[in-house]
Amino acid sequence: MASSSRLAIADTTEAIPAISTADLHKHYGGLEVLKGIDFHANDGEVVAILGASGSGKSTFLRCLNLLELPSAGRLHIFGEEVKLRPGDANLRIADRKQIDRLRTQVAMVFQNFCLWSHMSVLDNLMEAPVHVQRRGRAEVRDEAETVLKRVGLLERANAYPAQLSGGQQQRAAIARALVMKPRVLLFDEPTSALDPELVGEVLKVMRDLAAEGRTMLIVTHEMAFARDVSSRILFLEKGRIEAEGSPQQLFGGGVNERFDQFISRFSQG
Amino acid sequence: MDWPFLLDVFHQLLSGLPLTLQLAALSLSVGFVLAVLVAAAVGSPFPPLRWVARAHVELFRGTPLLVQIFLIYYGLGQITPLRQSFLWPFLREPYWCAILALALNTSAYTAEIIRGAVQAVPAGEVEAARACGMSGFMLRRRIIWPIALRQGLPVYGSEAILMIKATSLASIITLTEVTGIAYKLISSTYRVLEIFVVTGAIYLTLTFLLSSALSLAERRLHAHHKPS
């Protein structure tokens, strides 16, 4: 259904990847979590990042937004190289302004929602656009209300996060990311902290976003969702890219033995 | 640095140390006994007893210690029957007035600590004991008090440290404990910083020793939590 339009966008903009990394490394003390990741995501692609816990998939995603600083390697966002300089163990931020600007274009949705607990839902949405992007309040409010309506939370705009269910909180967190008008959306296990009956409402919102042709990188354990919605699968194991390809290829089986093992472990529960 | 002067100050201050320690030890022990009674009264089924106990806690926690000391030292003499009683030879003395005020003060705080510690005993553990047929004194002695002691000890430790510091107020009603001596030295020599440093070091040593002793006791009590 929507996959054809998405592929069309991917084809036209293949020249400049939205995000690319070259030989990205990350270690904590002696533990090497990422062992050289070469990756790129094109505009309009939906990449599902899969892997067992401890494979480095979350760390990789967090490196893309510089929530974790890589130990070595290079990172480009829309062709712009993120300025990093050598540090003790990890690279250091060389240009804080550049990072803060790029972060508004690469929005993050967290496993634990991380809505600011002292603000209402609407204030959560307006916070970064007004104070970081310095957009006009009225415009941001309109935009925020449109986005809230879209995720089905307009009537809870004045509620505080503690008054919402987990599914509602995560939808609000996705809305918060969207109001910044980011060019890439990063999802770090967005449904892992939810009760099973609340997973569906969040996945539905994400499905809609994917159908719009948004660039999304999703770390997830929802195998069916990854298979149906993503345009590409990235399978990490022990800090390396073990397999990469379209969901049809990989889920068809026989491409990569470890991926097949991983999937079979999942389907057994 | 004028070492001979510092050493001289130190020696003079040390002569007040026994009095400081006496005030702290006596008022803490009398205060603890009082606190147990007050805590029991707060939890008693007899309303007037509860009211008196609550008023006691409220009064001594809600007013400054120095006001309490003055009330006792200057105020009690106004009560004629008291002046004629056998207690008067004691209550005339600043020493006993200080101990009485300090003990009453700490008893109010300690009663609250005891109450909080007993309330923090997990209901499930009490139920388990009742299910085994324990009740009354045995339930308290075997289950509630030992658990409450472990909960309350750290808080009581900081109360004891506050009391060591509070004994310094006895100097205001003429007792020459450590702070009283420090005051005399400061006002006669005006070498403020040096005397402050030496006096402060003495109090810090006392509180350090006390908190070390308490954490040792805590570690012993919590030995069962250690992975074997």
Place this chain on the structure above:
Amino acid sequence: MNLGIIELLGFGSQGWGGPLLKAAGVTLAAASCGFFLGSLLGICGASLKLARAGVLRTIGHFYTTVFRGVPEILVVYLFYFGGSVVLTNAMNSGGFPGFYSLPAFAIGVIAVGVVSGAYQTEAFRSAFLRLDRGQIEAGTACGMSKLLLLRRIIAPQTLRVALPALGNIWQSVLKETSLLSVIGLTELLRQAGTAAGSTRQPLLFYGAAAVMFLIIGRITGLILTRMENHLAKPWRR
């Protein structure tokens, strides 16, 4: 007893009601200023103790250890005598002979502020450490600068968590101001002492001072609880 209790505590020409009420105002003013100074020092102290540089942490640790471990009255003496020594030396060397001292109110505020600052340091520090890291991370991920994060996320959340502890510190600050009577500040206790001395009614006047301390503590405590409830509103379900 020539005068009844009503006359003694009343507002007539023989009554001590007026002076006592004024002294209560001084107590409240000294406590408020001292607490506010303590808040500033507490924020600085907490920043020091949370700093990355070991030297700064040591300074912060030294501050809280000393001023929480030493009797308050000794700190009052330190600033009272120390302040006049410094001021007199400065004036004498500037060509003004004689003996000078700072006003008791200023000394009192500084002494109370420095002590409560040490306690407030701990309150702010532990509140900050109890913050959910995710709240800060979400801000970082939106591109917030450190200052913006501090102002919009960290400060309001830390204050909420620290408020109950700050309320307790306020109550001790209020009571601590009674120590300033020994350096000549006419606050509640000193005024009560003056009245007690001239009427020979110590029980009555120290009792009145105690009641006034209780009332001030109660009222300010209620206000603080209100504030706490107001700030806690977002967290109620």
